[in-house]
Amino acid sequence: MNDKYPPIVDGKSVYDLDSQKYLKMWQGPQHPGVTGNMSLELDISGDQIIKCNTHVGYLHRGFEKLMERRRYINCFPIVCRICVPEPDTNEYLFAAATEELLGVEIPERAKWLRTLDLELSRLASFFMWIGGQSGAFGSGTVAQWSIAYRDYVLDLFEELTGARIYHMYMIPGGVRGGLPEGWIQHAEKVLDGASKLLDEIYYVTFHNSVFKSRAKGLGIITPDLIDRFGVVGPNVRGSGIARDLRKDSPYLVYDQLDFNIETETAGDTYARTLVRWKEMHQSISLIRQIIMLMPKSGPLYTTLPNVLHLKVPAGETYVKAESTRGEYGYYMVSDGSEFPRKVTVRGPSYSHGMALLEHLAVGVNIADTHGLMISLHTYPPEIER
Amino acid sequence: MNKIYEDLSSRFTLSDYHQQRDNLAFVTVEKAQLVSAITYMRDYLKFTHLVLMTSVDWLEQGKFQLTYLLHNYELHVNFGLKVMLDRDNAVMDTIHHLWGHARVYQRELHEMFGIDFPGSPGVNEPMILESWQGPPPMRRDFDTKKYSEETFDHRPRQHVEPEDYLRQNLYPED
Amino acid sequence: MKEKDKPEETKALKQAKDNWTVDENTLANADLPEEERDWFCDARPKVVKPVSWDPMEKFLNWARAHSLWILAFGTGCGAVELRPLLTARYDISRFGMAPRPTPRQSSVFMIGGYVSIKTLKRIVRSYEEMQGPKFVVAVCSCAINGGMYWDSYNTVKRIDHYIPVDVYVTGCMPRPEAVLAGFQKLQELIMAGKAEGQNLYAENFDWYKANQKQVITDWNMPDYNW
Secondary structure (H helix, E strand, O other), X not given: OOOOOOOEEOOEEOOOHHHOOEEEEEEOOOOOOOOOOOEEEEEXXXXXXXXXXXXXXXXXXXXXXXXXXXXXXXXXXXXXXXXXXXXXXXXXXXXXXXXXXXXXXXOHXXXXXXXXXXXXXXXXXXXXXXXXXXXXXXXHHHHHHHHHHHHHHHHHHHHHHOOOOOOOOOOOOEOOOOOOOOHHHHHHHHHHHHHHHHHHHHHHHHOOHHHHHHHOOOOOOOHHHHHHHOOOOHHHHOOOOOOOHHHHOOXXXXXXXXOOOOOOOOOOHHHHHHHHHHHHHHHHHHHHHHHHHOOOOOOXXXXXXXXXXOOOOOEEEEEEEEEOOEEEEEEEEEOOOOOEEEEEEEOOHHHHHHHHHHHHOOOOEHXXXXXXXXXXXXXHHHHHO | OHHHHHHHHOOOOEEEXXXXXXXXXXXXXXXXXXXXXXXXXXXXXXXXXXXXXXXXXXXXXXXXXXXXXXXXXXXXXXXEEEEEEEOOOOEOOOOOOOOOOHHXXXXXXXXXXXXXXXXXXXXXXXXXXXXOOOOOOOOOOOOHHHHHHHXXXXXXXXXXXXXXXXXXXXXXXX | OOHHHOOOOXXXXXXXXXXXXXXXOEEOOOOXXXXXXXXXXXXXXXXXXXXXXXXXXXXXXXXXHOOOEEEOOOOOHHHHHHHHHHOOOOOHHHHOOEEEOOHHHOOEEEEEOOEEHHHHHHHHHHHHHOOOOOEEEEEOHHHHHOHHHXXXXXXXXXXXHOOOOOEEEOOOOOOHHHHHHHHHHHHHHHHOOOOOHHHHHHHOHHHHHHHHHHHOOOOOOOOOOO
């Protein structure tokens, strides 16, 4: 152990903040190096962190309370606001939970369109993330490229759904509309450009000495941490464990698509970045497959009865999907009335955004906390909702 | 799924078993047996992943339903354990020693529902709400609309309840 | 703020005012512990009058309008549309705008959407720390009238009762073009000498402070942070 660290007594590090050897520092919420609107309370010795506390709640809107006093159909436009960069997972899961409790089966074409929408939003969310990840290690170039390119993906959304960020595309019962004319040609152009851009990003990021020296060995997630902290998604796959809900418990049409679970073994920031970079390529390939295989005609939605009097049978269910950060889940309880009794959102950032980050941040330099935080891919709004 | 249920029921007092899907089931456990049941499931039945912990307020019955949802990565099944707590005296045993992120859930439940978990680290610290004066906001008897109207200044506007809007514009015959 | 929205000098306001005023220019910082009061500044904000020579003021306004530095504080979902603005497609630097990490260097505060009470405290603090001339652009419906969260227990319904707002951009989410148009409108206002949010705050300081303290119940910071 470094002599910079305070002594450990009974499993707890003991130090006196007034001794002028240690310092308490706050990072965020007004800090460009923090993902979203949350803050870290750091106790530091020199420039190394000896204790980290996360503070969330700056984005709390009380969705679970608001949903209690809205009808099912009124809930549907607000759920996508839970996660800003990737709202479609919320829409899908809310719709899927409602459909399961109602016992409604959605048409085949709607399933394909939903998968298409989810994969597109995965691509957009990863573009946002890779800009932040390389920006955290000082490479603003990749951030400029990727966030500018994300706009072209958002253009695809705009053509498909009519909105850039919040699409409100998947209504309970199906989807709102089919592919517009010329969308496929446009999409192919964007996807070609995206895979070209990804290759360029590979060269400037993964061969970059600054990135390599800072990201390798930073925030190693060992397999014993995974079960202890309930880590999900690419964070697990970066540690060499192949877990992906799209394969393990397939939903929508993922069982008809051809893809492998991408893994890396090192478990550090570099490996996680590489896994996500591979998943972006995978996402592009999935979108191409969906466009090729999807049925070109057919009904888009199952008509629900009058939504104002829509009573959902009493029961409870849990539906889940693989988002960019891992397992996203909705736990819905209905008491047989027109209003949901309780909808609990299980945001994937919940486990790794607070408890795991506090664990991993110990021993990290202050300058690397941003890189660590964004390599865990935390989105605060889904922690506090 | 049934095998897991039979295994569990030979050891613990279970009631109200309900299989929702092939890979999802819920069962109610007695309050005193919950921590041992959950430890047994984690260590012997390989439900190694705590998916979520949440509470449902059954105001009419005067109960809190506490749900622990577990996941098995080998069988890919979810199993939900439910406990009914008294609403007036909502105290539950902590499970923060089993999972690191359980303490975050428990902290949130304490803040949002007022369910106490004695022994869980930092459970009494405010997590999301700062300087909150009212009752725990996720409780059913807390009226968020009334609170918001009393506390905040609203911009005067033509106010339409979403429900009324739907009724007038989409279903005028109702 | 329009003339009719101007706050009235009510009895409650007067009473509250007595709590944090020592004299005309000095604040009491009554919510701080006794020993900490000397650590912080206790002056009130002052109204900045335009320069008496008109061409000079016009020149200053022109200069102010063309180097707007945005405070990089993503207070809500609206912040997600700020990032495309910084990249090649919309390229906000054409208008002399750039993000700055600290309030001391920035002149525009972009309120991105809903404001929870916990964030409001940080917003007030950041806003007061900014050096003048400073302007506020409120983006998204939730900052204007509560938007989707009109019945939420934790979000503030109208931000202009807590800090002065110069330009509103409506929408949920507003497109980057709309945000850009909002910034251009702000430039027009500055050049016409009409973006007087900072002076409004100084004039009606007690009213704003009373509103802020009504919502933020654990006020453990100085009455005016700068």
